[in-house]
Amino acid sequence: xxxxxxxxxxxxxxxxxxxxxxxxxxxxxxxxxxxxxxxxxxxxxxxxxxxxxxxxxxxxxxxxxxxxxxxxxxxxxxxxxxxxxxxxxxxxxxxxxxxxxxxxxxxxxxxxxxxxxxxxxxxxxxxxxxxxxxxxxxxxxxxxxxxxxxxxxxxx
Numbered sequence: 001x002x003x004x005x006x007x008x009x010x011x012x013x014x015x016x017x018x019x020x021x022x023x024x025x026x027x028x029x030x031x032x033x034x035x036x037x038x039x040x041x042x043x044x045x046x047x048x049x050x051x052x053x054x055x056x057x058x059x060x061x062x063x064x065x066x067x068x069x070x071x072x073x074x075x076x077x078x079x080x081x082x083x084x085x086x087x088x089x090x091x092x093x094x095x096x097x098x099x100x101x102x103x104x105x106x107x108x109x110x111x112x113x114x115x116x117x118x119x120x121x122x123x124x125x126x127x128x129x130x131x132x133x134x135x136x137x138x139x140x141x142x143x144x145x146x147x148x149x150x151x152x153x154x155x156x
Contacts, residue, residue: 030136032076032144037095039144041136048100051109052139061113065138066121074126076141099143101135110142 031040042048055061071077102109114134115121123145127137 030132030140031090031096032140033090034097034144037093037097038090039097039099039140040090040092041139042098042100045100045102048098050097050143051100051102052112052142053102053104053109054112054114054135054138056113058113058115060111062111063123063142064113064115064121065123065125065141066115066117066119067134068124068126071126073124075123076137077126078129078132078137079126080129080131097143099139101139112138112142114138 029041029043031038045051058064068074071079123138123141125134125137125141127134129137132140
């Protein structure tokens with residue numbers, strides 16, 4: 001009987017934890033327009049078309065992304081000085097690809113090494129944004145272009 005009481009008291013706590021992760025009014029997610037579609041950070045991991053992860057060890061990386069201080073030298077630049085959001089910039093369509101940032105990489109998932117130093121990199125990005133983090137920008141550029149051959153092996 002005691003086990004049943006514990007189980008019954010735990011059910012509302014489990015339900016509250018699940019509902020805490022659900023967004024009733026979804027906020028705009030970082031996204032970029034690519035060709036005829038968009039690439040957007042997924043609101044939930046199970047909603048993602050591609051999972052990416054990050055590592056602090058460049059030897060484990062399958063993609064290297066370097067942060068640069070010069071927008072002209074970047075392959076991808078994000079600058080959003082405007083206070084107002086442009087809701088039509090990244091409309092969700094059937095062609096939208098959703099990217100999730102995972103804690104652990106899967107077998108085929110890109111593993112990104114995000115560097116703030118000059119050196120070998122598959123992509124160079126420049127980020128000055130209120131809405132995009134460096135990691136989100138790196139995940140979007142890797143998701144938009146796919147995973148390149150492992151540059152880390154050639155550089156070391």
